[in-house]
Amino acid sequence: MNYTDLPTPAFLVDRSRVQQNCDRMRAKAQRSNVAFRPHVKTHKTVEIAKMQHGGAIGPVTVSTIAEAEFLASAGFSDITYAVPIAPQHLGRAAELGARLDRLNVLIDSETALDAMEARHLADGATFDVFLKIDCGYHRAGVDPKRTESFALARRMAASCAVRFRGLLTHAGHSYNATNIDDVIRIAAEEVSAVSGFWRKLELGGITGLIRSVGSTPTASVVERFDGCDEVRPGNYVFYDAFQQAMGSCRSDEVAVSVLATVIGSYPERKQAIVDAGALALSKDAGAIQLDARCGYGTVCSLDLEPLPMRLVALSQEHGKVECTGAVPPVGTRLRIMPNHSCLTAAMFDRYHVIDGDEVTDEWRPARGW
Numbered sequence: 056m057n058y059t060d061l062p063t064p065a066f067l068v069d070r071s072r073v074q075q076n077c078d079r080m081r082a083k084a085q086r087s088n089v090a091f092r093p094h095v096k097t098h099k100t101v102e103i104a105k106m107q108h109g110g111a112i113g114p115v116t117v118s119t120i121a122e123a124e125f126l127a128s129a130g131f132s133d134i135t136y137a138v139p140i141a142p143q144h145l146g147r148a149a150e151l152g153a154r155l156d157r158l159n160v161l162i163d164s165e166t167a168l169d170a171m172e173a174r175h176l177a178d179g180a181t182f183d184v185f186l187k188i189d190c191g192y193h194r195a196g197v198d199p200k201r202t203e204s205f206a207l208a209r210r211m212a213a214s215c216a217v218r219f220r221g222l223l224t225h226a227g228h229s230y231n232a233t234n235i236d237d238v239i240r241i242a243a244e245e246v247s248a249v250s251g252f253w254r255k256l257e258l259g260g261i262t263g264l265i266r267s268v269g270s271t272p273t274a275s276v277v278e279r280f281d282g283c284d285e286v287r288p289g290n291y292v293f294y295d296a297f298q299q300a301m302g303s304c305r306s307d308e309v310a311v312s313v314l315a316t317v318i319g320s321y322p323e324r325k326q327a328i329v330d331a332g333a334l335a336l337s338k339d340a341g342a343i344q345l346d347a348r349c350g351y352g353t354v355c356s357l358d359l360e361p362l363p364m365r366l367v368a369l370s371q372e373h374g375k376v377e378c379t380g381a382v383p384p385v386g387t388r389l390r391i392m393p394n395h396s397c398l399t400a401a402m403f404d405r406y407h408v409i410d411g412d413e414v415t416d417e418w419r420p421a422r423g424w
């Protein structure tokens with residue numbers, strides 16, 4: 056089937072672009088001699104998780120236990136759940152961990168360690184654990200400069216409930232950068248935050264820890280990965296309009312688009328309405344630090360040429376497009392490059408895989424938590 060015959064809105068995944076993005080990042084990790092544990096949160100599919108490892112099963116990072124369970128049932132056996140674990144999920148994590156070669160979980164508080172120790176006392180469960188380090192994003196993680204962080208690490212190293220595996224950080228603040236030099240600086244901070252703390256722990260006798268880093272902007276702009284043991288980028292499989300605006304990728308590396316249909320045409324007010332609203336595109340604002348008028352995605356022709364149109368508003372099922380040139384008539388098909396492919400992909404329960412103009416496959420992502 057030609058993709059233009061699909062009912063809209065439809066999430067299109069260009070297989071050869073995904074393949075190229077996967078191959079390039081994997082090759083960079085191999086060249087740098089670091090372990091590759093790509094994140095799967097962007098796509099949440101078995102098919103792309105395998106593409107990230109050159110067609111094989113390999114170590115992965117997930118953002119929900121549902122993703123971990125989904126990939127485990129497809130044979131993935133070495134998984135890091137890279138969100139601080141809620142105490143009520145410890146039972147589910149212990150159950151899954153017992154079926155896998157390795158399930159690493161993440162903590163950044165004494166309270167989370169208390170919960171693991173209580174669980175260990177109750178039923179003997181033990182956990183493979185990374186300590187989350189804040190490298191400047193200020194979302195989750197301990198401040199590596201604080202003495203309390205060192206004390207928590209010491210407690211983890213001594214605890215019977217956990218096997219202390221490593222230090223993990225994510226430079227999410229790279230998404231606020233305004234130019235490549237900023238991203239390169241943040242990439243260096245990401246590595247130095249984790250490596251500095253790692254050295255302090257080594258001097259304190261806590262050795263053998265893995266230093267795990269990764270975000271798509273930082274991983275895309277550095278020539279090679281230095282000063283770490285493992286990298287975990289995720290968004291790079293698809294990229295998106297945000298990454299393109301920041302310079303993490305070129306427009307011809309963006310592997311996904313939402314196929315939409317014009318359902319309203321209003322030349323008198325220079326506007327059109329498409330059938331892709333917030334429930335198809337998500338409502339991510341995009342790289343507004345670079346272009347406050349970027350809108351909710353890049354409106355393109357079917358051959359992915361950006362059009363003189365701006366997606367200015369989204370309601371649940373409507374997208375409002377302002378047109379500088381001709382207003383397209385009802386029935387026109389457009390492709391919208393999403394601002395944030397992770398969130399847009401999560402709106403769809405199936406992806407239409409295209410090779411050229413042909414729909415050659417349909418992939419189903421994991422859903423829920």
Ligand code: PLP
Nearest residue numbers: 094137225269270271288289290
């Ligand atoms: N690691 C962690 C802990 C994350 O939260 C994320 C993304 O949110 C990643 C890695 C991957 O980052 P990106 O999506 O920028 O590749």
